[in-house]
Amino acid sequence: MKKNSGIIDRLLFFTLVPSFFIALYLVFIWSPVEKFMGAPQKIFYFHVGCAWVAFMAFVIVGYYSVRTLINPNMDHHIKAGISAEIGVIFTTITLVTGMIWGKSSWNTWWTWEPRLATTLILWFIYVAYLFVRKMDGSWEKIAKLSAVFGIIGVINVPIVFMAIRWWNTKLHPVVFGDGKNQQGGGIEPDMLVALLFSIFTITVLYAFLMRKGVEIEKMRHIVKKAKTKAMEKLAG
């Protein structure tokens, strides 16, 4: 099992490093410069990739939260926590790069547009989730309470995704599919390749960080147990 785990870690790492360079090449050199927005449009590839991976991370939090509620298990609790941490990092990236892109295209850092507002709410829910996990008390109690937050948060994921399709929005364009008052603009084939490869790379990064984070957190739990035992021995 440990041997397999090492192989998977190495496989992920050696996929991740060249993928990053290929993604950067595709984004900055291979894909064409957009006619109207110019160079800042290249923010799009990693902005969308990070948003996609953040959604995936929160769906995984939701999955492990449901499992934790059904059967409180340290393994599920740890996996949900690390996935939430990574999800918050990627949502932060999405929000900040979105603001920068917004400033360059809309000439404003922030607007209370449905996609932006729902993403910010999603970010707040999972930041709260991470704070709940840091509370004092038995791990079972914290695991159950945080699982509730994890499930509430995951309900918001499809709302964020559908926000620009359900509500009338003039600023955030629908790229794929159709919106309420707009048709999806689609994307150039070269840009699509760069986008899909960026999503793939960030997904591999997520998998790598997730495995490392879970491994460290499990080890921390073992050390904590050993420390408690040692203290008991010392006292006894």
Place this chain on the structure above:
Amino acid sequence: MTYLFMAYSVIWTLIAGYVVVLGRRQKELKKELQLLEEWNSEK
């Protein structure tokens, strides 16, 4: 171009920041494990 640079700087900084946090957690654990091993061998 400034906006593009800003955006990618944010991306790399946040990802690198999280990797550093994970690295620190691992380092702290190694220290604690070492202390436990020392304590165990003294007993």
